[in-house]
Amino acid sequence: MTSAELINTTSVTSLTLVGLAPLSNHSLFFFFVFLSVYLFVLSADSLVVYIICSQRSLRRPMFFFVAAVLLNSLAASAMVYPKLLSDLLAGGSSVHVSRFACLCQAFLLYSLGGSSFMLLSAMALDRYLSICRPLRYAALVSPAAVAVLLLLCWLLPAILVGGGVLLASRLPLCSTQLSRLYCDIYSFVSLSCGGGAAQLSEVYGLICTTATVFLPTAFVLFSYGRILAICLQSSRSFSSKALQTCLPHLLVFLSYSISTAFEMLHRQLQARSDPAASLAASVVLVVVPTVLNPVIYGLKMKEVFGHVTRLLTCRTER
Secondary structure, eight states: OOHHHHTOBTTOOEEEEOTTGGGGGGHHHHHHHHHHHHHHHHHHHHHHHHHHHHOGGGOSHHHHHHHHHHHHHHHHHHHHHHHHHHHHHHTOSSEEEEHHHHHHHHHHHHHHHHHHHHHHHHHHHHHHHHHHOTTTHHHHSOHHHHHHHHHHHHHHHHHHHHHHHHHHHTSOBSOOEEOSSSOOHHHHHHTBOOSHHHHHHHHHHHHHHIIIIIHHHHHHHHHHHHHHHHHHTSOHHHHHHHHHHHHHHHHHHHHHHHHHHHHHHHHHHHHTTOHHHHHHHHHHHHHHHHHHHHHHHHHHOHHHHHHHHHHHTTOOOO
C-alpha cells in the first residue's frame, strides 16, 4: 500500500502549512514587519470606522458601505495576522493546523473576500443612483434598502462559501502539506485524491467565484462606465465632483482586483511547486487590501480626512 493510499481518508485530523519555509531564516525580522503592518491595519481601520459611526454628517449610505468594507478588512486581518505572527515567533519552517481549523479559516477568508466584492458593487450602485438618478436617490436608497443590501452582501457569500466548505470537508485527502501562509478552499481541494467529488467541489467553487467576484466586478465596471458617460456630457464642475466621490471606491476596487489576480497566479505557482514565488503572491494577497483600504478611505475622502486630521491633532469641533 502506498503512502498516498494510507492517508486516503477523511479521518485526517491535521494539515501542515509549509508557506513559512522561505521566511524561517529571518523569522524575527518578518515577525516585526508583519506586526507593524497588523498594528497599522488595526488602528487605521478602527479609526476610520469610529469616525464614520460617531459623526452625524457621515451617517449616509456611502459611508455605511465604507465602514462595512473596513470591518471586513479588520475581520480578515484577525484571521491571518495573529496566527502568522505566532508561527513566525516560533521560528518553525512548517506549521501544523487541525483540519477543522483550516476549513474554518478558509470559510471566513473566502466569505469575507466575496462579501467585500459585493459591498464594492453596492457602493457602485449607490454612486450610480446618486449621480445618474439624483431625483430618485432618496427614495431608492432608503435606510431599509441599505440594511437589506448590507445583509445580502454578508449573508449570500457566507451561504455559498459554506456550501463549498461542506463539500470540501467530505473529500478524502492524499496529501497533508499546504504551500501557503493560511488555509484556503482551493488548496484544500488540491490535496484530495481527485475523482468526481473533487471535480464537483471545483465546479461549485467556480460558481461561487462567479456569483461573488465576477458578477459584482462586471456590475462595478458597468456602473462606473455609465457614470463616466454622464460626466462626459455634463459640466466640468459636476464631472469633477462626481469623479472625486468615485475615485476612492475605484482605487479600493483596483486593490481587491489586483489581490484576486495574485490569488489566481498563486494557484498556478502552487501547481508548479515554486515556494518563493508562491509565498510572494500569498503575501500580496494578505497585505495589499488590508493596508490600502484605510489609507485610501482616510486620505481620499474629504469628509473622512477632515475628521481624521482634527482627531489626530486633538482639535474639537465647535
